[in-house]
Each structure stands twice: as structure tokens, then as C-alpha cells.
Amino acid sequence: MLKEYVAAFAPAGGRPVIGLRGNAEATARLISQLQLVAEKRPSGKAGYTLDHTAGVFLFDGGGRLRGVAPFGQSAADLRSDLAILLAEGAGGQTAAQRLSRAN
Numbered sequence: 001m002l003k004e005y006v007a008a009f010a011p012a013g014g015r016p017v018i019g020l021r022g023n024a025e026a027t028a029r030l031i032s033q034l035q036l037v038a039e040k041r042p043s044g045k046a047g048y049t050l051d052h053t054a055g056v057f058l059f060d061g062g063g064r065l066r067g068v069a070p071f072g073q074s075a076a077d078l079r080s081d082l083a084i085l086l087a088e089g090a091g092g093q094t095a096a097q098r099l100s101r102a103n
Helices: 002-007 024-033 075-089 095-102
Strands: 038-043 047-052 055-059 065-070
Touching (some): 055 075
């Protein structure tokens, strides 16, 4: 199942989607800006656990938040969402353009 999920980030024939991370300060700033949860809690057996927001945040090349793939989303749905975002980035129709033509 994990292999199928990860494959959604590298569509066949397309550009791979990459994950980025920053230093502790940049990460804390992003957590605050997006109002995420990331809290380290003590745990007897494991030493600690980490409560955190679950989901994949999707940003475009300009750094704009374009959507969130929620925890539990199927790989097929994630693949579809990523394909739409990649097509928009490659000069395809934006969601707003598709909606305006439908009305």
C-alpha cells in the first residue's frame, strides 16, 4: 500500500513531486502560519510521542497552498489531485477557468 501511495508523487511521464522541509525555525513558522498541530508528549515506553496534523499539504511552484490531501485519502484520489495541479502548473486550465466555462 505504501508503494502505491508513494508512486502517486511521481506520475508516469511527468515531473516528480518533491517534499521539502526546513530548519527548526522555518518549520515552527510554517506550523504557526498553517495552524497545524505538532506537539511532543512524554511517553513511558517510547520516551515520547508526537501528536501532529495528518495530511499532505499541496503547494504549487509559487509557494501557494493549493490543497490538502487528508489522512486516509486513497492513492487513486491523491494521484488524480496531483495530476490536476501538475496540469495547471504546465499551462493547463485552472479550476477557476473550468468552473467559469461550466456556468
